[in-house]
Amino acid sequence: MTTPRPSLFRMLDRVSLVVQIAIGLVAGIALALIAPGAASTVSFLGDLFISALKAVAPVLVLILVMASIANHQQGQQTHIRPILLLYILGTFSAAVVAVIASTLFPSSLVLTAEVTELSPPEGITEVLSGVVLSAVDNPVSAVLDANFIGILAWASGLGLAFRQASEGSKRMLADLSDAVTSIVKRVIRCASLGIFGLVAGTLATSGFDALADYAHLLCVLLGCMLFVALVMNPLLVWWKIRRNPYPLVLTCLRESGVTAFFTRSSAANIPVNLQLCKRLGLHEETYSVAIPLGATINMAGAAVTVTVLTLAAVHTLGIQIDIASAILLSVIAAVCACGASGVAGGSLLLIPLACAMFGIPNEVAMQVVGIGFIIGILQDSAETALNSSTDIIFVAAACEAKGDVPEPVV
Template sequence: MTSTVSRPWQKLLQLGLVPQIIIGILLGVLVAVVSPELAKNLSLLGTLFVKALKAIAPLLVFVLVASAIANKQASENGGIKPVLVLYLFGTFLAAVVAVLLSFIFPTTLVLTAVPETIAAPEGISEVLKALLLQVVDNPINALITGNYIGVLAWAVGLGLALQHASKSTKLVFFDLSHGVSSLVRFIIRLAPFGILGLVADTVATTGFAALASYGQLIGVLLGAMAIIAFVVNPLLVFAKTGSNPYPLVFTCLRESGVTAFFTRSSAANIPVNLQLCQKLKLNEEIYGVSIPLGATINMAGAAITITVLTLATVHTLGIEVDFASAILLSMIATVSACGASGVAGGSLLLIPLACSLFGIPNEVAMQVVATGFIIGVIQDSAETALNSSTDVVFTAAVCQSSGQSPRL
């Protein structure tokens, strides 16, 4: 009897992580439909999973980066600059695509009540100042709060200092990084249960009927993100590597985008991306820095959200937009997206900043932010999936261009 029961369970365990996650998604939807009350109770599984990822991610980034730099040989080249160029250029192209789709399919909004508890930045200078202050944040506070710019800065500094340390000291950090990575792999193995809870709670609590009135807005957002994921990103990878980009793109969407879609947090998906880079046999010196950095500055999805919702507000108010203003909006959306928080809904608070370009008062812009939270179940999930999977796509492209083909 025990053998009969355990055999299906063993077959389930032998499946890959992605099939297990798909099963978790289907079970989550089924539970939400059959018993909404049970589905809401299962939300604890999703909460525990996301919190575990967010808790381990800063420590993982710190020890991984410090260890990689401390053990780096003087002759080795990290090659992080090409990844940064792809991040920024890809984010700018995402904003341009969003502008074009917004003009082809102009969308208007029904503005409602303004949430009183949300505070948005008042200018680009404020966003840039906040980024600079994050660099010099207290390292302990940076680890506690998940400030990845600060974590990276202190990890790089410590790694450089440890390059002159004894071999035994460097070995301690090397072993520590592998120990934390093993802990991360255990947490990721629990993803099917966590995603089951997230899906069950989302479907039971929100449903999708309430999103029907925002169909065109969601369509423009998802359309722009799909163009970036399946057209622009592959073209950039092809230009960088000269080879067929789609096996890499689909691998990253499947193994990074799926979990990011449901966690809705680039920061929480950092451990997933680091494990995927390790699985692809990429250069640890590159991905150890590019992946946590990408969770902060590689924000094509955020640029699309900021641009589409801003232009939807412009169309609603009947404001004329010329070509120069559209390009300027793309640049502002790019810079703003780089300052977006790596947590759920981080890009929405930067919409008032873009709206100020057209003289739209903050009271109106904050109503658009409220609309963003309404469609966030779909918008923020798709945005995070695009942002997070692109981190690995661009990192792998740079590694491949330097002669290191990813193991797909």
């Protein structure tokens, strides 16, 4: 009797997600070089993959957080506070790194980019009020618009209410959470096809020619993000777990950062991070809340982007700043980054707010935003990879520091 051949999904399960993405990446580059017309045609695979992730992420966060809180047992400890502290320290330190790098390697801009018709926030008060208003959004609108602040608020409220419900109702929420998680796993299985379409379509339509004029600015941006990912984050992790942080850091960069680099959306990468947390054996009641929260407020990459582009405009215009102003910019960049959208290009809308503290006119600031969109092919991808991988790095570090991991995370 012959043994039945394994299904396609079973074969894919035997190959790691990183290897699948690498195959899709190489195939996409090859197709874009050999047949640009065909590459533009298959770009719909990338759009389909991103749309699927964005569609499932809000529902997953709502159900998972609500079920986690509803089924929380008295006496079980979560570690949200130390994770929040890491989020704050990580974002602020990233802004400081950007200030130092921009001072040592100042960038000059050619402020001739087309002004984009956007509506940036006019002050920190507007940013904070927007966060509060997002928290009290209609729950249906929050899910439809992927407003994760509103989703977290409603999921937390409903979860607390369901803690008084019957065991049958709590079990129903747990089963619903498992069902949505199962759908997410099937979506993630298609990552290689999605990356194939994204890379082929991007190279065929945009290429990298537009990046040549801004090579220095890109080097400063990407250098800051690499420094944060490979130096600052490991230092913060070592501070929490007091052992070699690089096995954890490199694992998260490989498993989470790679997918986030191509999806260019912290929100879309939430399912990937949640699945990785489960595989690493982290505390479910902690990561089910901390990962969606991190996708909303843990924005080290956004802080780097806001700071570097603002100081590039300052240097171009010949504005002199002192150390106190640079520190204030770091604080503002960190606060603004926490209000950045979890979708591609969200941090660029906050640049005019940071420029305003140096008296830079909004017309000039919007040209800087336009330059940000030009270099966004790499800048936004690297920013999202840093943001999303840092979410899970800090969650894993906090869980291990509290002893809620079966064995050291590697």
